[in-house]
Amino acid sequence: MTNSKQEARDLFPGALEMMILESLRRQPAHGYALVQHIQQRSNNLLQVEEGSLYPALQRLLKEKLVKAEWGISATNRRVRIYQITAAGMKHLEREKSSFEQMFEGIALVLNPGKAIS
Amino acid sequence: MSWFTRIFRRRNLYRDLADEMREHLEEKTEQFMREGMGREEAAHAARRAFGNAVLIEERGREVWQSPRLESIWADAKFAVRQLVKSPAFTATAILTLALGIGANTGIFTLTHALLLKSLPIPEPDRLVRIALDIDSPNGVVSDQPLNAFLLQSIQRHTKTLSGLFGWSPYDFVLKEDTGSRIYSGAVVSGNTFQVLGLTPAAGRWLTPADDQRGGGPDGWAAVISHRFWQQHYHSDASIIGRHVTLTDHSVTIVGVAPKGFEGVFVAMHPDFYLPLEYEPVMRGAKSMLRQPGGLWIMVWARLMPGVSQEMASAEMRTIYPIAVSETLPASVRHLAVIERSSFAVRPGGKGWSLLRPQYARPLLLLQILVGVVLLVCCVNLAGLCLARASTREHEFAIRGALGAERTRIMQQVLVESLLLALCGGALAIFFAWATDRYLLQFLADREAAASLSVRPDPFTLLIAGGCAVLCALLFGLVPGWLASHISIEPALRRSGHSIAAGKNTVAQRIFLPMQVALTLALVVVAAMLSTTVSHLRAAHLGFRIDNTLLAPADFERLPQKGLDLAHLYRRIILRMEQMPGVDNASVAVSTPLHGMGQTGVFTSASSGKPAIDFTNRYWVNDVGAGYFATLGTRMLAGRDFAGEDSDAGTCILNRSAANRIFPGSTAIGQSLRQTNRNMNVGQITTQDCQVIGIVEDAKYTSLREPAPPTVYLPFGVNTGSLASMYFVIHAATLAEARNAWQKALHELAPGSPETDPISFAVQFDDSIARERLLSVLSGFFAALALLLSGIGIYGLMASYVTQRTTEIGVRMALGATRGGIFALVMRQVAVLLVVGAVGGGCLAVFAAHSIKTFLFDVSPGNPAIFAAAVLILVGTGFAAAMLPARRAVSIEPMQALRSE
8 A cells, every 4th residue: 555655656747648649549448447457557556546537537637638528337336437639639649759758868867888779 | 619608508417427427436436246246345345446526626727727716715705704703893893994995086076177087189188287486575376377468479489389278267147048057158269168178068169260359150159168058058950040149239059068078167157159259249448368468368278299398498488578478568678577477388187276275285194194094994994903813813823733834824814804895895885985075175176176076987996996995004014914824733722712912913003003103193183183273263353254245246237337237236226325234335446365356566655755566565455334333343543434436546554564564653645546457558547545544454355364464445436346346234133234235236136136144153164174185084084094093003902812811710729819900901902002002103293294394373292182182092091991901801810720
């Protein structure tokens, strides 16, 4: 519990949103499915506090990067399904490339001996 | 999604969020149950995995909110609840603010209308006025008009000004089906409206082609005001080209001025604009247009691009001697008064008004006074808010303990102040409106008062709003700062109600003497101004003002001229004197205290000394027989005019004129020589008359000036202003006087326009209108400040007694007498009052000296006034402290100690 909280806080700002957008790019999903997806894809390395997804989804909704609609899930449950918008796609591309640059930079600093190029 | 719709869609957004979170938890619970957990356990585990649902939902909602705005909104709602809970405080605060802000808004609106408002024309700041400043030995007379010759001369020579135009207000008589009525208007240069840069609402403007001898292409062209167009022609555009009879001649309406344009003279509302060349048509032989010596046209112009007002002014000073030599005959040109005078260029974009020089300084003084009143209001409210803040210390401490930031607590106090101030400001607009209605009655010029539009408009709202915000900051900052800097722990440890907020009391004790000091200064100023009015009222006039009617004659269009007209006047006087109730009646060219009068150059005919302008200049009035009896001016020697043609060649002097012209000898029977210089052609004429009587000195143009040496000539000899003299009627009642005047006029001069007679008492009041205005208002403001100080002292002492209840109980248990306790409380007040009075005294000395020019017969250091003001203030202070002191005295020691 303490551990998962720690992980969640250590995510840099925008990371959760990026992961949500990436998941939604593959296929539309509702909140519960999104959490499951992110945890599985990260091999459970990222223990995201499940609820923290929702403020992030609200932010994305506000920025019109995703849209939401109520529907019925495969398990016959009333769910709110999120879909990525065109603006969300663009945003995701931008974020991913800047994230990759940042990651590369951090990697270089942490491992000064191994130049990537 | 716009900010606005978001607020309304928020409810749905929140519901969606809550729903999906609930669904999520259920799905998770079912998942755990599928993994073999019991329902309870599964639900618990799901919640644990989810995190703090309440907090998460709050975060989710926050995404849609703008936190600063929301918190202010929440503060406002809380503030309303707090204010409703203490209605006495709220009502006091709002009323205080409404009076303070209302007074400021009212005065400022008037100041704006009279002094600051720009003309509704493009680029008003490039419009200038060229005036003549006459430097006479009696002082500089500035802002005098020019004439057509000077206008043309300047036009020929100037390189800094373009589009010069002349403007002279003129009243026209319009012949309507129902009779003749007088409308105000102006004769203007042909290019006037092009220079102003306005578009007519209909038709066309006057053009230079209209301003020709004999009229333009449309005959005499006239432009009418938008108001006149609406009221008389219902905005019908087809009236363009219509002919109307204006002052006995047919003119063609060629255009309509735009809505809201009221000419370049403030507080006048012209309905007709005609070319300057129409003036000689109307006035005939008395026309001034071709006289180089008259001064009657106000000249305006636009600064050329890149030229400053100073540059234009400098050029005008060099043009002045050229213009004078081009227009005036040599014998006049070299008079010292002409050589020393000069043109001046003044800003013209705000128009011009005679009221301006009269009211600029009084309005400034009032503005300062109301500013001080507002300051007193704010200081008072700051004190009240502090007292309130100290009773709410516990609340602030709890909020602080729960993690509220200092700025957040301060914001709450400020929002509360702002709310109060805005309520006060809203109420203030009504006060301002009422104030202005009342204030305008004081303007001596009744027509101007009626036309100065002072209504609650966006501008007034802006001023009231600005004042409110300023007030809120002034009285909210200190309590806000103190509230946000409460040391939480000790405040919480104290029980909820027994408070001894040391810091706040100290702050209150600084505010109170400040308030007392400002109030004292206001009271002293008010006392001096009201003493001025009572001194003016008590001044020895040399005439009586009760039951006397002044009726202006308008005999311009009667067939009788010259001597015949003089005979008509005499017949009307005799007729009026036969009417019931009328004691005496007479006529005069000028009536006292009207603000205007004639002067003439007089010497003793036997002295043989040449007459010099200014040193031998005296006030002069042409009067009929019985003038002195009507006004109650005593005859000291000799006799009155006989009321016959034989009066020509005689004159009457007042005592000081007799003493100055004929020093050391009896004036009666001596010969007085009047010297006239015709400014148009430079010719000098003299006229001798025999002194037949001496009367007592009487005030002439102004109440403030000592009664001047005056020469009285028999009316009818000088025919210049014979058609527009004043009847002076003294009767048992004003109604009888009015009646007599109307009857006699209808009988003997039927068809001459009926004018509005005015009672002498009203003319007297009008002549001290400024002083009365200042006296009444400063008195009101001082009373307001006194009331506020009283409230402040009461509030402070009440909280003092509350805080010291226990202490007083102990003192009484130990044997202190009720008298001793009473003295204890009063000593506190006395200290505050002494500190305030000393500070206020210094302030008042300074204030009294700066209003010296407004005073009459009152020394700014008058000790009696200072003593009275201090006495009033001290009395108010002790009276306000009486109630808390009585409460202190009635404290039961046992009860006070038990409650601890």
